[in-house]
Amino acid sequence: MLHLVVALLLAPAQPAAATVPYEPTWESLDARPIPDWFDDVKFGIFIHWGVFSVPSFGSEWFWWYWQGRKLEPYVSFMSKNYPPGFSYEDFGPQFTAEFYDPQQWADLLKESGAKYVVLTSKHHEGYTLWGSKFSWNWNALDVGSKRDLVGELADAIRQHTDLHFGLYHSLFEWFNPLFLADKKNAFQTCYFPNSKSLPELYEIVMKYKPEILWSDGDGDAPDTYWNSTGFLAWLYNESPVKDIVVTNDRWGSGCICKHGGYYTCTDRYNPGHLLPHKWENCMTIDKCSWGYRRNALISELLTIEDLVQELVETVSCGGNLLMNIGPTHDGRIPVVFEERLKQMGKWLKVNGEAIYSTKPWRAQNDSITPGVWYTCKSQEQSVYAIFLKWPTSCKIILGEPISSEKTEVQLVGYEGELKWLSVGEKGMIVLLPTLCPSQMAVQWGWTLKITKLNEDVLTHPHQPKPGFQ
Numbered sequence: 099m100l101h102l103v104v105a106l107l108l109a110p111a112q113p114a115a116a117t118v119p120y121e122p123t124w125e126s127l128d129a130r131p132i133p134d135w136f137d138d139v140k141f142g143i144f145i146h147w148g149v150f151s152v153p154s155f156g157s158e159w160f161w162w163y164w165q166g167r168k169l170e171p172y173v174s175f176m177s178k179n180y181p182p183g184f185s186y187e188d189f190g191p192q193f194t195a196e197f198y199d200p201q202q203w204a205d206l207l208k209e210s211g212a213k214y215v216v217l218t219s220k221h222h223e224g225y226t227l228w229g230s231k232f233s234w235n236w237n238a239l240d241v242g243s244k245r246d247l248v249g250e251l252a253d254a255i256r257q258h259t260d261l262h263f264g265l266y267h268s269l270f271e272w273f274n275p276l277f278l279a280d281k282k283n284a285f286q287t288c289y290f291p292n293s294k295s296l297p298e299l300y301e302i303v304m305k306y307k308p309e310i311l312w313s314d315g316d317g318d319a320p321d322t323y324w325n326s327t328g329f330l331a332w333l334y335n336e337s338p339v340k341d342i343v344v345t346n347d348r349w350g351s352g353c354i355c356k357h358g359g360y361y362t363c364t365d366r367y368n369p370g371h372l373l374p375h376k377w378e379n380c381m382t383i384d385k386c387s388w389g390y391r392r393n394a395l396i397s398e399l400l401t402i403e404d405l406v407q408e409l410v411e412t413v414s415c416g417g418n419l420l421m422n423i424g425p426t427h428d429g430r431i432p433v434v435f436e437e438r439l440k441q442m443g444k445w446l447k448v449n450g451e452a453i454y455s456t457k458p459w460r461a462q463n464d465s466i467t468p469g470v471w472y473t474c475k476s477q478e479q480s481v482y483a484i485f486l487k488w489p490t491s492c493k494i495i496l497g498e499p500i501s502s503e504k505t506e507v508q509l510v511g512y513e514g515e516l517k518w519l520s521v522g523e524k525g526m527i528v529l530l531p532t533l534c535p536s537q538m539a540v541q542w543g544w545t546l547k548i549t550k551l552n553e554d555v556l557t558h559p560h561q562p563k564p565g566f567q
Contacts, residue, residue, distance in 0.1 A: 119334070119335060120330075120331050120334045120335055121331060122327040122328045122330070122331040123327055124321075124327060124357045126331075127327060127330050127331065127334065127357070127358075128357055128358075130334055130359075132344055132359055132360055132376050133341070133342050133343075133344055135262065135309075135342070136214075136310075136344045136360065136376070136418070137376060137418075138213075138454065138455045139213030139214050139262065139418065139454065140213065140409075140413050140418050140419065140453050140454055140455075140456070141211060141212050141213055141214075141409060141413075141418065141419050141421070141442075141446070141453065141454075142212050142213060142214035142215060142216060142262075142264075142310075142418060142419070142420045142421070143207050143210060143212045143214075143215050143216070143420070143421055143422070143423060143439070144216050144266070144380060144382075144388075144420045144421065144422035144423070145215065145216065145217045145218065145422070145423060145424075145425065146158050146218050146221070146266075146388040146389045146390075146422055146423075146424050147217065147218055147227065147247075147389075147424070147425045148193070148218055148220075148221045148223060148225055148227065148389070149186070149189050149190055149193050149223055149225045149242070150221065150223060150389045151193065151389055151390050151424065151425060151426060151427040152189040152192045152193050152427040153175070153189060154389070154390045154391055154392045154426065154427065155172070155175050155391065155392060155393060156171060156172060156175075156387070156391065156393070157386070157387045157388075157389065157391070158221060158387060158388045158389030158424070159222070160172065160186075160389075161186045161222075161223050161272060161273070162222070162272050164176060164186070165186065165273075166272060166273075186223070187236075190225065190236070190241040190242055191241055191242055192242070192427060193225075193238070193241070193242035193243060193427050194242060194243055194427065194428055194429075195238075195242065195243035195245060195247060195427070195428060195429040196243075196428050196429065197426075197428045197429040197430050198243065198245070198247065198250075198425075198428070198429025198430075199429070200247075200250040200251045200253070200254035200255075201254045201257075203251060203254065203431065204251070204254035204255045204257065204258060204261070205258075206431065206436060206439055206440075207255070207258075207261065207439070208258045208260075208261060209439065209440055209443045210439035210440065210442050210443045210446075211442055211443040211445075211446030211447065211450060212261070212421075212439075212442075213260060213261065213262060213454070214261065214262035214263070214264055214309070214310060215251075215255055215261060215262070215263055215264060216264040216265065216266050216310055216312050216420060217248065217251055217263075217264070217265055217266065218265075218266040218268075219248050219265040219266060219267050219302055220233070220266075220267055220268055220298065221266075221268050221315075222268045222270065222271060222272050222315050223271065223272065224236055224268075224271035224272075224273075224274055225237065225238070225241075226238065226298065227247040227248045228246050228247065228248040228249060228302070228305070228306075229246055230298055230301060231297075231301065232293070232294055232297045232298050232301065233294075233298070243429075248265065248302070248306055249305070249306065251263075252306050252308075262309045262310065263306070263308055263309060263310075264308050264309055264310025264311065264312055264344075265302055265306060265308040265310070265311060265312065266312040266313075266314060267298065267299060267302065267311065267312070267313060267314070268314050268315035269291070269295050269313060269314070269315050269316055269317065269319075269324055269348075269349075269350075270290075270295070270315045270316065270317030270319065271290075271294075274290060274294065276289045276290040276293060276294060277290040277294075277317065280319075280323070281317065281318075281319070285319045285320065285323040288323060288325070291323060291324050291325060292325075295324065296324070296325060296329060299311075299329060300329075300332075303333065303337050303338070303339065303343075304337075304338065307338050307339050308339065308343070309339060309342055309343060309344065310343070310344045310345075310346075311333070311343060311344070311345050311346075312345075312346050312348075313326075313345065313346060313348045313349050313358075314348045315348070316348065316349070316350045316351050316353070318351050319350060319351060320350045320351050320352065321349050321350025321351070321352070321353050321357070322350070323350065324349065324350050326349035326350050326353070327349075330345065330349070330358075333345070344359050344360065345358050345359035345360075346358055346359055346360055346361075346362050346378065347359065347360065347361045347362055347363075348362065359376075360375070360376040360377055360378050360418070361373070361375055361376070361377040361378070362377070362378050362380055363377065365380060365381070366379065366380070366381040366382070367379055367380070368381075368408065368411060368412060368415075368417075369415060370411065370415065370462075371415055371462060372415050372416050372458050372462055373415065373416055373417070376416065376417075376418075377416065377417045377418075378417055378418045378419075378420050379408065379412040379417050379418070379419050379420065380420040380422065381408060381419070381420070381421060381422065382400075382421075382422040382424075383399055383400050383405070383421065383422065383423060383434075383435060383438055384398060384399055384400075384422075384424065385398050385399065385400065386398050387424065388422050388424060389424045390424035390425060390426050390427075390432065391424070396434070399434060399438075400438075402438060402441040402442070402445070402542050403486070403542050405421065405438060405441075405442060406442070406445055406486070406542040406543045407486055407543070408421075409421075409442070409453065410453075410471045410484045410486065410543060411463075411471055413453050413456065413473060414458065414459075414462045414463065414471040414472055414473055414484075415458060415462050416457075416458045421442075423435040423438075423439070441542075445542055445543065448510060448511040448545075449484070449510055449511070449543065449544070449545045451482075451510060451545075451547075452473050452482035452484055452510065452545040452547070453473070455475065456473035456474060456475055456482065457473065457474055457475070457476065458472075458473065458474070459472040459473060459474040459481055459498075460498075461498040464483070464496055464497050464498055465497035465498055466495050466496070466497030466525065467485070467494060467495050467496065467497065469485055469486040469487050470483055470484065470485045470486075470494070470496065471483075471484050471485075471486075472484070472498065478549065479549060479550070479551070480547055480548065480549050481499060481547075481548045481549075481551060482510075482545050482546065482547055482548070483496055483499070483545070483546040483548060484543055484544070484545045484546075485543065485544055485545075485546070486542070486543045488530075488541070488544065489530070492529065492530045492531075492532060493527055493528065493529050493530060494527070494528050494530060494546075495521070495525065495526075495527050496525060496526050496527075496528060496546075497521075497524070497525045498524070498525070499524075499525070499526055499548055499551055500523070500524050500551055500552045500553045501518070501520050501526050501551060501552060502550060502551060502552035504550040505518070505526075505548065505549070505550045505551055505552070506548070506549050506550055507526075507528050507546055507547070507548050508546070508547045509530065509531065509544060509545070509546060509547075510544070510545040510546070510547055511544075511545075512531060512533070514531075516528055516529060516530065516531065516546070517529045528546060
């Protein structure tokens with residue numbers, strides 16, 4: 099098959115492996131443990147960037163809503179602002195990226211406290227942010243910026259040794275003739291995946307060695323059409339990132355929340371309870387769009403309080419948070435997104451020990467006081483109680499910890515131990531300090547570190563399954 103030929107052409111010569119640990123079946127692939135680093139990092143930044151950033155109206159699905167579904171707001175926008183006959187492809191040369199500074203992006207992403215970054219290498223429009231051999235005249239090297247946008251960001255990100263670089267890739271393309279022909283044939287033919295989608299996947303893995311491969315957009319086609327199991331077997335067995343790469347669950351119709359690496363289940367997925375499999379909450383600062391919108395209102399953007407709550411709830415329940423931003427067509431990260439990123443970094447600089455490298459505790463949220471979420475660390479036998487509202491009484495009731503006479507409580511970022519009172523066999527009242535304005539500067543959530551409890555802090559209600567470590 100063509101995609102196998104492409105893989106052989108792109109791959110360097112290697113000695114034959116003595117054994118093939120993963121077979122191209124979901125039973126075999128699903129048994130692969132997710133590399134430990136992914137569970138440790140907890141927080142990443144998603145970047146949706148493409149030709150859709152040029153019209154920057156409504157959504158990154160602009161092309162589909164305009165010419166696929168022909169929704170009135172999109173049709174009206176084009177008729178009022180562009181001449182008759184203007185096509186979506188005409189936006190390509192306007193994707194100029196003249197202000198794109200990948201080092202500045204990388205430094206800002208580092209400052210946000212994120213530990214991994216996922217860039218859209220290609221969205222459903224088919225335009226690739228690198229000079230793909232399989233996307234002639236519809237890629238960033240041929241049309242628009244005339245730059246390898248993926249490669250430049252990969253190099254900048256990797257200058258920060260604690261940042262992991264990942265790539266998003268859409269399997270299908272809305273208006274690609276080959277995909278539409280396969281769809282018309284009920285996906286009994288595979289012209290599109292064999293000549294376009296799969297070769298691109300092999301290409302970005304060999305060229306950029308992403309540590310995360312974030313697949314999306316199955317086009318209602320099954321994984322057998324995409325040959326997802328064949329590609330993943332190669333990725334896990336033979337690719338240059340075979341031992342470290344992490345994948346998600348979007349590899350064909352019916353795969354989501356069932357097959358692949360970690361689960362995403364739906365966009366903005368936040369179940370509010372512990373899952374027996376590693377998962378990720380991919381969500382957007384802009385409530386309405388993943389791509390940049392010129393017509394966005396401040397009321398349509400999540401506040402820093404919203405974002406901290408989303409992070410805390412997600413990590414407490416065993417997930418990672420992948421928070422999305424949308425750059426402009428000329429390569430700028432809008433200042434409101436920059437502010438949110440810096441605010442998250444400021445909060446994590448104080449409270450990060452309750453987030454990074456933690457595990458879910460036996461209780462995810464408190465049974466008495468709303469807005470209290472728990473994480474823990476086995477090495478320190480520490481439980482972290484993160485609370486999102488400062489009580490006016492300067493005391494907080496925790497209904498879950500089982501204290502002992504030796505129990506110690508600290509407010510992370512504040513020197514000294516706090517006084518506390520036991521409440522029966524289970525629960526405690528913690529007396530909080532009176533903080534001056536400078537100590538309240540990061541006022542979007544606070545963390546109590548509780549040690550020397552009268553219990554094993556890693557008592558889970560679920561037995562972990564493969565991929566949850």
